[in-house]
Amino acid sequence: MLSPVENLSDNHIQFLRQTLGAEFVSTNASDREYHSHDQSFHHPHLPAAVVFPDSAAQVSAVLKYANEHLIPITGWGAGTSLEGHTIPVLGGIVIDLMRMDKLLRVYDDDFQVDVQAGIKYKDMNLKLAQHGLFFGPDPGANATIGGMIANNASGTRTPGYGATRDNVMRLEVVLANGEIIQTGTRSVKTSSGYDLVHLFIGSEGTLGIITQATLKLYPLPEHFSVVIASFEDIEGATRSVSAIMGAGLHPIALEFLDPYSARVLNTTGEFRLHEKPTLLMEFHSATSHAIEHELALAQELCSDNGCISFEAGVGRAERDRLWKMRHSHYEVLVRTHPGISFLVGDVAVPISRYPELVAACERELLTLGLRGASIVGHAGDGNAHPVVPYLPGDDASHARAEQVFANMVHIALELGGTATGEHGIGIGKIPFMAQEHGNSLAVMRAIKNTLDPNGILNPGKMF
């Protein structure tokens, strides 16, 4: 087990300054504080130093040195993770990839792009729009591509475009010993060798530092439609999800709001949602005619399942308005519930078990007796985000919220699901790894020990 490194010796600092340039090695209080936490409630921990490399070669030099001197290394993108992934719990060096933010090359005819890992995905998509292309996964927060890959991030657009793991062709990774490898190919198809690309996706910086990636892109759609469909009950809403997927329709997004979340969003005055179980959908199509027929079919399927209101809008403005509303949910919730803080859960189950998951989460939330308890989620892929309220500064209240949070994970696992649909393991989900993975956890550990025998890479996470 690696020991904590709360401060670096003068020799260590000297090495880093020579390698990166003095201005790109920081031990000042504000840089260390900024890199001590992510966006979660997990306890912050200061790194001994923060470095800002501008190349894989610099990352390599730092890792080689850290590996020889047993210095903990934590990779850092935008700090938007929600389970403590980027908190340097053993101190050591945080490698902030913010300077490695270049869009290197667009392959227009292949719908691919080479980027450095530190580029933020929204910034990248703005640049790609000039090529008529975009990267599909959309985690909400303006994460870096490296962070999205390390965490296998996803979000509202996963029914249409998959998670990050479905959209990465090739990686450049610096291993614990400083070796730089390239893995994967720009060929859409390959059956050559072990799939190391997927091994690094979702490895949370514990197997290597991702420095560059080739991503799969999609052409920007021309014809959008969105739907807000409200249902008498959750079963009708989730049966509609199955019916829509089963009919061969291809929703890009298929989101669930519980009645309380609809009520919270109504406080903004921008929408007048029914305060009932509600689905938000987005469809794309190659032609405007096709989209009309798809909407008609979607409406029929929802009606068959107890839909009480089906409002469709066509075009980009309607689309943008819907998602602005959806993405404002958490902010509006916080604003309208002063004196309450929230833990955001992230559990996922097979879609057929979604009604049970939501019902069980509702029961758990009721036990807290606090305002603001609610559930939103990506119904199209069985992912729920229960929003668990607690009283800030009240340890007992926080503990109750954590217990509810844990209960929900156990429920998801019992329903054949996973402890985390998209937020990752980090620190917060470690207690559930054994239940979810059984003895395959030992295989994961063996791979970790093979690729990082000294355990310098993001210690204290995943295992």
Added chain:
Amino acid sequence: MLSPVENLSDNHIQFLRQTLGAEFVSTNASDREYHSHDQSFHHPHLPAAVVFPDSAAQVSAVLKYANEHLIPITGWGAGTSLEGHTIPVLGGIVIDLMRMDKLLRVYDDDFQVDVQAGIKYKDMNLKLAQHGLFFGPDPGANATIGGMIANNASGTRTPGYGATRDNVMRLEVVLANGEIIQTGTRSVKTSSGYDLVHLFIGSEGTLGIITQATLKLYPLPEHFSVVIASFEDIEGATRSVSAIMGAGLHPIALEFLDPYSARVLNTTGEFRLHEKPTLLMEFHSATSHAIEHELALAQELCSDNGCISFEAGVGRAERDRLWKMRHSHYEVLVRTHPGISFLVGDVAVPISRYPELVAACERELLTLGLRGASIVGHAGDGNAHPVVPYLPGDDASHARAEQVFANMVHIALELGGTATGEHGIGIGKIPFMAQEHGNSLAVMRAIKNTLDPNGILNPGKMF
């Protein structure tokens, strides 16, 4: 390095008989001969014994014993591989999974199925049709699901449904030491732990024996259309591929035939193809109206790129007729070229490089001066199958064919592609692993050594 085991001792045979039942352990000549080769030209090698387990527990017992006694193990599905994967080059035990062919459970609402690894995919799809569902990847040959997973098989339907690696949720795997692990989840989304499922997919039986899988399915489409589009030149055909994908159309299949292949298929009299570069396409759609509009758009895009003939057909019968023709290509080629044998190549490149790949392969084939040289391929994903003729029994001719075969792989790699799009590494593509993977090959080897320290699993393959 593991030693060959050409015969098993009486003790070994005794153990196997006790474990599996005497009738499920064979050392007879015909069983050994049948399991000594696959469908490739690679040299056969006899196993010492063939066993037919009926459970993961039996596979586990065999592996644990083999690992202790350093007996080579080769997994066996349907023997349809094309690069020597299932040839037991060091003898030892072949584990034939033919008895583990059960469809265990269909999850209708989740579009998933649990199967044993020995089920053949065509048999499985016949059973799934009763549920209105099917497994998307279609390698042509009636492979087992376990074989398809081990090889990451794909085929004509990959533009629509991805390769096998895109359609596996969960695996049961027996490791070299006999341990049985479950990995993956039925949840569509997960960010929990390392992605071991993808590590085993395409590992060609070198990391473990896959005994069970949960597969992702699709609803059977209701509205089909197919297109045969001929072009003045290969550039027009491949530009059309890019245009169709870029317009947001979703072809399920997008196949390329060179003029010679079209001529070969015309000998059957069932189609009157233009003997020009030709694309075969299939579209599915949720509504018949939508499909008309998609076809119209596809035609417009092909016309823009020098299409000289665009024949569309709608409905299942037209679809079946087209694919029967396409799948008959190799058989018709062999029948119409008596006295010539063929190596079938399998290279893939980024789609934008497909014209260069095809042109370079054509040049290579010309050097042979033999009839039958031709190219078919899965244009929609950049995969080409050059068909390389040689004179059977003529070592010099075979050597020239092998050289052309190798040259094509180098060309594909130089174009940013891969040594194998879908046939896998097996024996035949080992010489290209270093060029394709560079120093990430050492990472693959390290993982192999970690999971199979004695090297008993499919020795002589991949590395």
